[in-house]
Amino acid sequence: MTYRRVSPDFFNGTTEEVASKLLGKILLRNIENQxxxxxxxxxxxxxxxxxxxxxxxxxxxxxxxxMFGEAGLAYVYFTYGMHYCFNVVTGEVGKGSAVLIRSIEPKEGIELMKKFRGKNDINTLTKGPARLCQALKIDKRLNGVDLKTSSEIYIAESDLKNFEIVRSRRIGIQKSKEKLLRFYIKNNHFVSKK
DNA sequence: TTATGGATCTTCT
DNA sequence: GAAGATCCATAAA
Structure with a gap:
């Protein structure tokens, strides 16, 4: 399986545009030669x-x-005393905006993901922002890495098309919770919440 | 099946 | 000193 990294201008555009364009794309992690x-x-x-x-x-x-860096950087932060979350930075330098990757559908390297997670359940392997970071071994060392050039982690094209995008309220926040800034693929089993 | 509390630490007030 | 873009085990129903 070969993967084609998205072009640098993929990360241009508004945060909402990038958030919806990321759906169906592939998140790649290169680690331990796998x-x-x-x-x-x-x-x-x-x-x-x-x-x-x-x-x-x-x-x-x-x-x-x-978050205030150039579009296409990774923003990884630590929260709740034990979890990391992975974001794709968007917008102009000096403006703090990003897209949180909340969930992925595992495709390759599933055995290694299970090892990193310490669990064998495929259903919860990468479902949720902290779980996917654990499965892909994403931590603060990847904070600020450039997804446009890094070989450790990047975004690739996929042939997945013809899916429906649902827009809804974000999960797990207290402020600005009325905004419809969450995007997910309709009827996908690996979406964390309906 | 849903509800609850614990884990555990960085950041900001 | 408190809260947090979460997850998990356990308890209750």
């Missing part, structure tokens, strides 16, 4: 203004610095 891959089935947009749920709402800090 490929881990899955289809992105669920994303959330976090905007640079008028979005109190976004980490960037408080301005740039040491933690969210990557």
């Amino acid at each position: 490929i881990l891959a899955g289809i992105i089935v669920e994303t959330e947009a976090y905007l640079d203004s008028d979005d109190l749920a976004s980490h960037s709402a408080v301005g740039m800090t040491e933690r969210n610095r990557a």
